[in-house]
Amino acid sequence: MSTPNDAQRPPSQSYGAARMEKIVSLCKRRGFIFQSSEIYGGLNGLWDYGPLGVELKRNLKNYWWRVMVHERNDVVGMDGSILMNRAVWKASGHEDTFSDPMVDCRSCKARLRADQVIDKGKGKQCPVCGGKDLTEPRSFNLMFKTYVGATEDESSITYLRPETAQAIFVQFKNILDVSRKKLPFGIAQIGKAFRNEINPRNFTFRSREFEQMELEYFCGAEEGMKLLDYWKEERLKFYENIGIARAKLHVLTVPDEERAFYSKGTYDIEYDFPFGRQELEGVAYRTDYDLSQHQKTSGKSLEYFDEETKQKFIPHVVEPSAGVDRTVLALICEAYSEDEAPDDKGKMETRIVLRFHPRMAPVKCAVFPLLKNKEQLVAKAKEIVDLLRPHMFVFYDESGAIGRRYRRQDEIGTPFGVTVDFETLGEKDLALRDTVTLRERDSMKQERVAIKDLATMLISRIA
Ligand code: GAP
Numbered sequence: 001m002s003t004p005n006d007a008q009r010p011p012s013q014s015y016g017a018a019r020m021e022k023i024v025s026l027c028k029r030r031g032f033i034f035q036s037s038e039i040y041g042g043l044n045g046l047w048d049y050g051p052l053g054v055e056l057k058r059n060l061k062n063y064w065w066r067v068m069v070h071e072r073n074d075v076v077g078m079d080g081s082i083l084m085n086r087a088v089w090k091a092s093g094h095e096d097t098f099s100d101p102m103v104d105c106r107s108c109k110a111r112l113r114a115d116q117v118i119d120k121g122k123g124k125q126c127p128v129c130g131g132k133d134l135t136e137p138r139s140f141n142l143m144f145k146t147y148v149g150a151t152e153d154e155s156s157i158t159y160l161r162p163e164t165a166q167a168i169f170v171q172f173k174n175i176l177d178v179s180r181k182k183l184p185f186g187i188a189q190i191g192k193a194f195r196n197e198i199n200p201r202n203f204t205f206r207s208r209e210f211e212q213m214e215l216e217y218f219c220g221a222e223e224g225m226k227l228l229d230y231w232k233e234e235r236l237k238f239y240e241n242i243g244i245a246r247a248k249l250h251v252l253t254v255p256d257e258e259r260a261f262y263s264k265g266t267y268d269i270e271y272d273f274p275f276g277r278q279e280l281e282g283v284a285y286r287t288d289y290d291l292s293q294h295q296k297t298s299g300k301s302l303e304y305f306d307e308e309t310k311q312k313f314i315p316h317v318v319e320p321s322a323g324v325d326r327t328v329l330a331l332i333c334e335a336y337s338e339d340e341a342p343d344d345k346g347k348m349e350t351r352i353v354l355r356f357h358p359r360m361a362p363v364k365c366a367v368f369p370l371l372k373n374k375e376q377l378v379a380k381a382k383e384i385v386d387l388l389r390p391h392m393f394v395f396y397d398e399s400g401a402i403g404r405r406y407r408r409q410d411e412i413g414t415p416f417g418v419t420v421d422f423e424t425l426g427e428k429d430l431a432l433r434d435t436v437t438l439r440e441r442d443s444m445k446q447e448r449v450a451i452k453d454l455a456t457m458l459i460s461r462i463a
Contacts, residue, residue, distance in 0.1 A: 015274075016273075016274035017275070019274040019333075019336070020202075020203070020274045020333075022336070022352075023203075023274070023332060023336050030412050031050035031051045031053065032052050032053035033049055033050065033053045033203075034048045034050055035047065046207065046209055047204050047325070052362040053328070055363070056331065056361075056362045057211075057324060057325075059359065059360045059362070060242065060324060060327055060328060061211075061213065061324060063242060063360070064190065065077065065188070067238060067241075068188050069188050074181065074186060075186040075187070075217075076181065076188070078168065078171060078175060078188075078189050079190075079191065080167025080189060080191065081167065082160055082194075083158055083159075083160065083161070084158065084161065084166065084167065084170070085158065086157055087298070088166050088294075089143065089158070089159055091294050091296070091297035092166050092293060092294075093293070094143060094159070095141070095143070098143055099139040099141045100113050100114070100139075100140055100142060101114035101115075101137035101140075102137065102138055103134050103136075103137050104135040105128065105129065105134055106134070106135065107133050108131060110128040110129070111198060112126065113198050113199055114137040117134060140196075142162060142195045142196050142197065142198075143160065143162050143195070143196065144159060144195075144196050144208075145157060145158075145159055146159065146160060160194035161194065162193055162194060163214070164189045164190070164191045164193055165189075165214050165216060165290070165319060167189065168214070168216045169216065169302075170298075172187070172216075172291060172294075172302055173300070183218055183219055183306070183315055184219035184220070184223060184227065185217070185218060186216060186217035187215070187216050188213075188215045189212075189213075189214055190212070190213045190324070191212065192209060192210070192211055193209075193210055193211065193212050194210075195208060196208060202273070202278075203329060204325045205275070205325075205326055210323060210324065210325045211323070211324035211325060212324065213321075213322045213323075213324055214319065214321045215319065215320050215321075216319050217317060218304075218315040218316070218317050219317070219318065220313075221313075221316045223316075224265075224287065224316045224318060225265060227285070227318045228264075228265045228283060228285040228318050231318055231320045232251060232269070232320075235269055235281060235283060236249060239269070239271075239280070239327075239330075241357075241359075242327075242331065242357055242360050243334060243335070243355075243356060243357030244330060244331070244334050245334065248272040249269060249280075250270040250271075250272070251268070252267065252270055253266075253267055254267065259284075260284070260286075262287050262289035263284050263285060263289075264285045264287055266282060266283065266285070267282070267283045267284075268281070268282055269281040269282075271326075271333075271334075273329070273333055278326075279326075280323065280326050280330060281322035281327075282319075282320075282321050284318070284321070285317075285318050285319075286318070286319055287317075290317065295314065331360055335354040336354060337352075337353055337355055338352055339351050339353060341444060342403070343403055344401045344402070351407060351410055352410065352411045353410040353441065354410075354412060355413065356413035358416075358461050358462040359462060359463065361413045361414060361415050362393065362412060362413065363393050363394070363412060363414040364414070364416065364458065365388055365392060365395075365414065365415075365416040365417070366394070366395045366396075366397055366414050366416070366418070367381050367384050367385050367388070367394060367395070367396050367420070368397055368405050368418070369381035369419075370420060370421040372398035372399065377421070380425070381396065382396065384451060387454065387455060392458065392459070395409070402419060406439065406444075409441070410441055413441070414441060415440065415461070416439065416440065416458060416461070417439040417441070418438055418439075418454065419436060419437040420436055424436050424451075432448065434451045434452070435448050436449060436454070438454070438457075
């Protein structure tokens, strides 16, 4: 367990702030991300994903699952409950220590994380009002407390889980028994986590409700450090394979004094967001701390029996723990760009384009009949939609000039556009009958492709 203590960075550069403003506005305008409960004024630190945001998020989670579970022999999945017995959180240490030190400003009543209080040499000051009348730091537990059942008393207290990992640890024995895996092996999970963050900020970056993609990779003690490096490298490859430039990814070796006491090594994988370099994922060697704690508290054996050495021991664990929402935000920030493209009259105009990796793009292909009042063009375009739909998320659009339709798709990152024109009908040249124009988003290059080859060609490009 680690508290969300990603380093405080210098204030955003104005370029970064302006870029972020454009990204947030695009996310709302095109249906990626909305403020939760917006019509009631919202609720700080909570976000809803719209029609495109949910597709992007699913593509990310599906790819993570594919790479971390399906393409490996040594990892199985699980899906645990969000509410668990309170004893889990006592054993894991969350009930006592999952907290941030917090300071109240008595002048403006702001509640601040202790590390946000500024000291310019004239004593500590409130960053909101400049006041110096501050309380001493107090611990503020980040877990959301709730009650299970009809009575609200001490005996019914539990918490919304602040990480998905604990469900994996407490199911370790069941999963070991049913999967019959041998060490080293892992258990993967994707799910919601909740933290009552004191200062949610930077759009979805620090939210109060978010999703994690976590792997607990169990091993013998002697393999821990080696596997820590192995997983760091695997995870870096993952980010590159979803379209995040290696140059914008950084590995921070968490110094001894900042690591959780039970961890023998932790890397933070960071990304250069427009608001600064911030953590995307933590890769931590957690030793045998978690399983030992649960064995001690529950009184149930969580040991592993090694058939070869005939020894029983508590496995160690290496944990790559990534944030879904942070990665979605990184994907959008990475993809956002502006360039120049000709409008329908050939005049150059600014084009907003999300250069998503095709694997991540919410819509894979848009299909356009050149004219909406030409029945045969429309019928052919709809046939193509039916042809592609079993394989990918396709969008049909017949309204407006073709240039505007391309532009609308560029703005949401659709990598391919298919246009059905008179040549498709064989009106100009019989050799071109049943071919379409395939336009690629980034280069804007167009090629003529036979309809019969379209599905195979696109499937290979979005895989
Ligand atoms: N099981 C280990 C664990 O939870 P963590 O560093 O606290 O470690 C892992 O969290 C990842 O979860 C972070 O790297 C981040 O991507 C994501 N995360 C944590 N707190 C978050 C928050 N408030 N909002 C969005 N994502 C968050």
